[in-house]
Amino acid sequence: MHDNRIKNEIACRWDTYAETYDSFVSHGVQTEEEKKLWVDAFLKAIDQDMKNLTVLDVGCGTGAIGLIFAEMGCSVTGIDLSEKMMETGRQKAGERGLAMKFISVDAEYPPFPGNEFDIVLSRHLLWTLPHPIEALRSWRRILKPGGKSLVIAGVWDDGTLKTRILKSMSTTLGMIFDPVHVEKLTYSSELRQHLPHLGGISEEDARYLFEQAGFQNIRVYDLRNIRENQKKRSLWFEELTPLGTYYLISGTKRE
Template identity: 55%
Template sequence: MDDKSLKSEIADSWNAEADYYDSHVSHGIQTGEEKKLWIEAFEAVLPAGNGPLDILDVGCGTGAMGLILSGMGHNVTGIDLSEGMMNIGRRKAKDTGLSMVFQSGDAENPPFEDGTFDCVINRHLLWTLPNPDAALGNWCRVLKAGGKVLVIDGLWDDGKLSTKTKRKISRTIAKIVEKHPHESRYGEDLSSSLPNLGGVPEEKAKEYFSKAGLAEISVKSLAHIRENQKKRLNWYEKLNASWSYYLVSGVKRG
């Protein structure tokens, strides 16, 4: 598949899931307790500064992370291929009086001038990128010197037979009992074009950061957030719920 076709299928897939994406645990922020944990995680890694930061949320979806950062007082712009997902985010921003801006854009190649932002962030995005190396390079490009890239991701399919069996059982039950089970709608051609379809190991994420020339690369475990989310999972979802979850950060050299 060419790049245009890949991106079109990705957008269509997430448009189809937009209306109920936030209803799934680990997608939408469903409790004040979880929101507080995210705020604490961001406070520990955001670039130091005296005022609001200019933050780009790439692959922003319904704005789960960007709206938290906007609520913390930062200037947040979110881009995504899926208008359906962003429409949900726009509605949430309006309902909460937050100023996060949503605009169409390719997460792998943000449509902004060099050195525009203090921080580029994304959550659950790296696994769905056909060209992660190019994406990291472009995220660095739109950063100011001393700015940070923050990536939140995990590894939910390590390729082991036991993992695949648990995932299959969990998904089968979800299809039976849930009106809108969360599942990948990616076709075979698209799936084969994604190098991290089962998630991104921490070491692989660090490798992407290093290749992009980022410095001070650090990985922080988000296991405590995952444990908080697990309290709200259905029993069959817990069959394969103990996977790696982390935030990796890196600084653009001056």
């Protein structure tokens, strides 16, 4: 399957998901309480004054995370393959009076000059990239010396029989009782063969990817508190699905 076909299918799948994406508790940042938990996590990982930092939100989608950085005083650019996801993001930015830019480019090979950004961040993206190490190398290239890459990831499906059964039960019950709020995003079997981390990425694998991409001072921060906060707003059938691991991993470009 050629890279262009892979990226086109991914873009089309997320385009169809744009209208409902923020309605899911694991995607949209729905309360001020949850937003504060995200802010606290970012402040801990970045550990410096956030004012006027240049931030690239890779795979920005509807801007759920990038807009938090904009509220914190950063200059934020978001990139994504899905124009419809970014349309929602532009509308949210306008409603909140925030100046976040949205550009349609490939997340794996963003066409920016080297040493451009203080922070390159992504959330829920690395699992859906066919070339994750190449992506991280590209992100390191466009970071300023001393800049950081922040990746929010986790394991959504550990491949065990128990997890498969619980996820299937959750989806089936959701389709019966509340079909509007059931996640229906699916990839073709052909595409799935080209995504090495389809079920999510363990902390160990994430560390390996960061090391191979050339990052230094790699650190992992547990985000279980955010998952637990989100679970308070989960629909009853969603609670059948195991929480799995959830974390933020950061790496620094050598000065």
